[in-house]
Amino acid sequence: MTFRLYDTATREVRDFVPLEEGKAGLYVCGLTVQSEPHVGHVRSAVNFDVLQRWLRHLGYDVTFIRNVTDIDDKILIKSADQGLAWYQLAYRMKRELDQAYDDLNVAPPTYEPAATGHVPEMIVLIEELIAKGHAYAAEDGSGDVYFDVRSWPQYGELTRQRIDDMEAAEDADPRGKRDPRDFALWKGQKVGSEPDTAAWPSPWGKGRPGWHIECSAMAGKYLGPAFDIHGGGVDLRFPHHENELAQSRAAGRPFATYWMHNAWITTAGEKMSKSLGNSLTIPAVLQKYRGIELRYYLVAAHYRSHVEFSFEALDEAAAGFRRIENFLDRAADVLGGIGAHGIACADFVNAMDDDLGTPAAVAAIHEVVREGNKLLGSGDSPALRGNAASVVAMLDVLGLNPADPAWRTGTGGQEEKLLATVDALVAGVLAERSEARAAKDFARADALRDRLHAAGVQLEDTPDGPKWSLS
RNA sequence: GGUGGGUUGGCCGAGAGGCGAGGCAACGGACUGCAAAUCCGUGUACACGGGUUCAAAUCCCGUACCCACCUCCA
Structure with a gap:
């Protein structure tokens, strides 16, 4: 086509x-x-x-x-x-x-x-x-x-x-x-x-x-x-x-x-004219949302469709994008990285060929992500490898690949250092929690989890042990 | 006055004659010590009134409402 x-x-x-x-x-x-x-x-x-x-x-x-x-x-x-x-x-x-x-x-x-x-x-x-x-x-x-x-x-x-x-x-x-x-x-x-x-x-x-x-x-x-x-x-x-x-x-x-x-x-039904206040300038929006989330929100609507901007809709879009990101994170953990030569699925290609049908293209990505999540469950690594690489390839076309170096914030490695530090601290708490769980002291385990949660750390117990992420 | 676009489920947002895009939220189930994440399932939505058709959100006619542009706004 x-x-x-x-x-x-x-x-x-x-x-x-x-x-x-x-x-x-x-x-x-x-x-x-x-x-x-x-x-x-x-x-x-x-x-x-x-x-x-x-x-x-x-x-x-x-x-x-x-x-x-x-x-x-x-x-x-x-x-x-x-x-x-x-x-x-x-x-x-x-x-x-x-x-x-x-x-x-x-x-x-x-x-x-x-x-x-x-x-x-x-x-x-x-x-x-x-x-x-x-x-x-x-x-x-x-x-x-x-x-x-x-x-x-x-x-x-x-x-x-x-x-x-x-x-x-x-x-x-x-x-x-x-x-x-x-x-x-x-x-x-x-x-x-x-x-x-x-x-x-x-x-x-x-x-x-x-x-x-x-x-x-x-x-x-x-x-x-x-x-x-x-x-x-x-x-x-x-x-x-x-x-x-x-x-x-x-x-x-x-x-x-x-x-x-x-x-x-x-x-609010009004054109985002330059005379409007500055709440919707890019620096202002990026104080609350990552650039990749805003981009996903924009790409998820067709370019010829009128969009009524709202932070509620942006929230929903961001949640939807995290689903994709989350899958990639888990796949990368299992596979030890995701290959670079993925192939876009047919639905995606057809959607893009049809006047840049990004909404259908995004839907196609979600379908592949669902398949990938199933593969993660079944432990089929070879299939997962192709599947995850495909997701990355499609995201790349939309400029939404989280691993794209373009998304690096340029903090001179500070962010990586901070993450390493937090990881070490969280690991200590997790070890404690694992002990508590092994001893069936769930009250203590949950208290530790609550403490992390209050600090903005989300926990997920996987077959490979607990994983944490920023909530 | 002229030109163009729109109105889709709780929300966002596709589709353009016949299998309910996808996401968010919600509910039920599986998994889990409980969660989280994930998977499975659950929705009969297309502004209104007519018409065409075996079949209409989709085509036609009409109505309502909304929006954009008409000389330096992406």
């Missing part, structure tokens, strides 16, 4: 047929680094990370470009509010974002271009559009350059909207626009109100790039005029992706073959 994915442009699930056999070019709109990353931002990153991993698993040579928008109106406004240089704020938030990606085991893309580093490429593209009659410098002397939507009959093709049906922008400041729907490719510097560092020289005077042109220019630079998949959040369909498509095609570039959009995460 071939990999199929839902294409927003055609609104159907289609076979993935790459432009070049064996290769996949992927461009995803990353973030505007203007505030701390929250759960919603990271969902997009995790979804496309899973796509990247699945394409690699299928043997594709993947070129994955995810940009960073490091200059825009909001960055300028927020940095001014906070008394920071705009680039200082952008860089600070970029570092926060990178940390969030690392915390969730989002594999780095092939390259992560920043808008400010690609102004020359954007200028070339704008010049091409002007030469072809699809863009014009504003006549009001503002230094702005606009895309002329009326010059491009296909405008609206991605979201199937007709220009005349679109609500005109309310801000009633048409500036030098011929049509209110024309969008900025280049924004002339507003001398006095905008810092000089946020302006670049151009044929139209000093200014900065419009949002949409960035992605077209960067996608073109790293993936060429035509590439396979373009992704982002649903909100980007219009105007951002519509505009990217229009300006790229108007300049004679075929652009993306497939468009993928991930759905939202909301809280």
